[in-house]
Amino acid sequence: MTGRTARLALVLALVPLSASAAQLPDTLPSQALDTLPRQVPAGPGDLAAKVAGVCRVQIAAAYRYLGGQRFILQEAADAEQHFYARADSGGKILQLYWFQVESKLPGQGAGYNYGRDSAITINDIPFAVSLREARGGADPPPGSDGAAMMDFVKTAGLAFPAMGRPLRMVHTAKPGARQELMVIYLESKAMAKADPTFDGVFKRGKRALRFVACH
Numbered sequence: 001m002t003g004r005t006a007r008l009a010l011v012l013a014l015v016p017l018s019a020s021a022a023q024l025p026d027t028l029p030s031q032a033l034d035t036l037p038r039q040v041p042a043g044p045g046d047l048a049a050k051v052a053g054v055c056r057v058q059i060a061a062a063y064r065y066l067g068g069q070r071f072i073l074q075e076a077a078d079a080e081q082h083f084y085a086r087a088d089s090g091g092k093i094l095q096l097y098w099f100q101v102e103s104k105l106p107g108q109g110a111g112y113n114y115g116r117d118s119a120i121t122i123n124d125i126p127f128a129v130s131l132r133e134a135r136g137g138a139d140p141p142p143g144s145d146g147a148a149m150m151d152f153v154k155t156a157g158l159a160f161p162a163m164g165r166p167l168r169m170v171h172t173a174k175p176g177a178r179q180e181l182m183v184i185y186l187e188s189k190a191m192a193k194a195d196p197t198f199d200g201v202f203k204r205g206k207r208a209l210r211f212v213a214c215h
Contacts, residue, residue, distance in 0.1 A: 036070040040101050042082045049101050051181035052173035053125050053213055059084050059097060060208035066156040073145055076108040081145070083153055092161045094191055097209070098149050098184040111176040117168075120202075123211040125171060131198045132166045164192025167205040183209070 041048040044065045047057040059065075068082035084097040104111060114128030121127070140146030150160065167185040185205035192201065 038070045040080050049181050055214040056212045058210040078103045087158050092159050096186040100182040102180050104178040111178045112172050112180045113175045114170050125211050128170045130168050134165045162189040164189050167201045
């Protein structure tokens with residue numbers, strides 16, 4: 001066992017799994033990635049994601065900040081992820097926010113365009129919003145941002161129960177821009193059962209967030 005592995009095992013052994021547990025160090029990376037220094041200031045209740053018209057995001061205090069990681073995504077984009085979660089006493093996720101500030105690398109394809117999604121204004125800021133298909137029991141493809149998210153959250157001591165359909169909210173300066181703020185709201189099927197429609201998931205997904213515009 002390497003020194004790094006031993007330290008990681010000690011951290012996980014000492015961290016309780018309840019939603020009210022002490023915050024994990026936000027420098028803890030996913031073991032599957034070569035991480036880069038993070039550029040987005042973040043902590044309990046606050047994410048300073050300066051992307052186009054968004055300067056920061058405020059998150060309800062009920063959500064525990066798990067930490068963040070930054071890496072090169074599939075040799076095409078610079079991606080930085082941050083995570084906030086509510087979990088039950090056994091460490092199973094009830095609700096999870098996955099924030100991702102992503103920028104296309106020079107020469108790597110076209111910019112971001114979500115013309116097929118619903119255009120919705122949240123806190124006077126435009127977003128492209130969609131309710132994605134659930135993956136069932138399948139894990140995200142290796143090397144994807146979803147796989148990086150899942151690895152990090154599991155390393156933070158939380159477990160994924162059966163999950164409902166994820167809600168995606170994306171803000172860019174304009175269609176074709178090369179930087180985006182993507183927010184994905186995930187919830188357990190037990191939470192989604194109350195109202196699994198787009199309106200129901202969107203209402204729950206935006207409830208704990210406040211987007212602060214740049215002035």
